[in-house]
Amino acid sequence: MSWFRREHNNIEDTGEKTVRTEGLWVKCGSCGQVIWKADLDANLHVCPKCGFHFRIGSRARVEMLLEPGYELVDLELRSTDPLNFSDLRPYKQRLTKAQRETGLNDAIVNAIGQIGPHPVVVSAMEFGFAGGSMGAVVGETITRAVDRSLETRHPLIIVSVSGGARMMEGIVSLMQMAKISSGLARLDDEGIPFISLLTDPTFGGVTASFAMLGDLNIAEPGALIGFAGPRVIEQTIRQKLPEGFQRAEFLLEHGFLDAVVNRKELKGYLIRALDFMKTA
Numbered sequence: 098m099s100w101f102r103r104e105h106n107n108i109e110d111t112g113e114k115t116v117r118t119e120g121l122w123v124k125c126g127s128c129g130q131v132i133w134k135a136d137l138d139a140n141l142h143v144c145p146k147c148g149f150h151f152r153i154g155s156r157a158r159v160e161m162l163l164e165p166g167y168e169l170v171d172l173e174l175r176s177t178d179p180l181n182f183s184d185l186r187p188y189k190q191r192l193t194k195a196q197r198e199t200g201l202n203d204a205i206v207n208a209i210g211q212i213g214p215h216p217v218v219v220s221a222m223e224f225g226f227a228g229g230s231m232g233a234v235v236g237e238t239i240t241r242a243v244d245r246s247l248e249t250r251h252p253l254i255i256v257s258v259s260g261g262a263r264m265m266e267g268i269v270s271l272m273q274m275a276k277i278s279s280g281l282a283r284l285d286d287e288g289i290p291f292i293s294l295l296t297d298p299t300f301g302g303v304t305a306s307f308a309m310l311g312d313l314n315i316a317e318p319g320a321l322i323g324f325a326g327p328r329v330i331e332q333t334i335r336q337k338l339p340e341g342f343q344r345a346e347f348l349l350e351h352g353f354l355d356a357v358v359n360r361k362e363l364k365g366y367l368i369r370a371l372d373f374m375k376t377a
Contacts, residue, residue, distance in 0.1 A: 125149050127319075141360045150317045150360055152297060154199075155206040155223035158256050162219060162364055167210025171241050174234045175202045182265040191265070195226045203234035204259070207242050212254075213368035215375070218245045221256040222303075229259035231303055232266040236273025239307065243280035252290040252371055257308040261301015274306035281310050290374040292367065295322050295345070295354070313370055315356045316345035317363070322353075 123132050127149035137144075141161060142151040159167065175192075182188040196202060204226035208219045220242040222229045239255065246253040262270040284291055293311030295304075297320040304324050308314075316322060323330075323343040331338055341347045345357045358366045 123151075126151070143360050148318060148359070150297065150319060152224055152258065154225060155201070155204075155221040155256070158221045159206060159208045159210075159219055161360075162212055162254070162256075162367070163208060163210035163217075164212065167208050169206060169208050170245075171207040171238050172202060174238055176232055176234050176266070178265075179233065179269050180265070180267050182267075184265075188265040191227065199223060199226045201226055203232070203238070204229045205235045205238040207238055207245075209245065209251075212364065212371065215368065215371040216249070216251045217254055217371070218242050218249070218251050219254045219256070222258045224258045224260075224298075227263060229257075229303075230261060230263035230270075231259055231273055231301075232263035232270050233273065235263075236270075236276050239273075239277050240280050243277070243284055246284055246289055246291075247287060250287070250289055252292065252374065253284060254292045254294065254367070255307060255311075256294045256296060257299045257303050258296045259299055259301065259303040259308075261303055271302060274302050277307045278310060281307055285312075290371065292370060294363075295320055297321050300324065300326065309353070312374070313356075314354050315358050315366070316348070316354050317360055318345060318357055320345040322348055 121134050123134050123137055124130070125132060125144040125147060128144060128147035130144060130146040132144065137151070142153050143149070144151070159169070178188050178192070201223055204223045206221050206223065208221070210219070211217065220239045222235070242253060242255070264270070281291055291311050292313045292315070293308055295308055295314065295316040297317065299308050299320065299322045301324060304322060321343055322345060327338050327343055339347070345354060348354045349357050356366070
């Protein structure tokens with residue numbers, strides 16, 4: 098009996114240690130380095146070995162950019178499922194699942210606060226909610242951010258991460274491209290700065306509209322940015338695409354971006370950019 102008790106206790110101890118360490122290590126998707134999660138958090142979710150930028154959520158993004166004391170706004174908006182859409186599952190079920198998993202009503206967060214000495218309005222998209230797809234709520238939320246910038250004359254920063262338009266809302270989703278773009282045109286007429294930050298991935302109708310309309314268009318290293326995916330393009334043109342095609346560095350080299358900025362340097366870069374825009 099003593100042998101059984103001793104072995105049984107060893108099994109329980111081993112199991113307890115497994116539970117305690119589960120989720121405390123993260124493997125880099127680029128170099129394969131196993132990273133202590135606390136170290137990754139402290140490094141702003143950038144691999145300390147190869148510099149790979151992990152995706153981060155919208156609220157983490159806002160917290161990273163803005164000074165303490167910022168305010169989240171426009172969180173009450175919810176999709177009404179305008180087409181009563183259903184494929185493998187009803188759209189309403191997909192929305193409910195995404196809302197439960199992210200704690201958000203849709204794929205966007207608006208915030209007002211300061212970045213360094215500059216008061217700003219920020220819209221940050223959430224890839225964890227239906228792939229950051231843009232439906233009526235995302236369009237309306239960003240439009241409200243534009244309206245706040247117009248009202249306060251504070252610069253606007255939009256952080257894009259999206260698979261594109263939300264097909265479950267059809268034409269309603271596509272209308273958001275024109276809706277946001279027209280709002281940004283008013284911002285431009287008033288001379289209010291708009292900085293667009295593109296992160297991995299930014300695609301479809303988001304890239305085709307507001308993500309590329311900034312006074313300053315910047316991206317994080319390695320971010321995949323485009324309209325259609327590389328596989329679709331290769332099948333269409335029947336040619337092999339260049340190495341690194343649609344990565345941020347490729348777009349910078351070909352004039353589609355103004356800068357590629359490491360996440361650890363991003364806040365300082367934005368402060369300097371806003372300093373310049375304020376005096377220009």
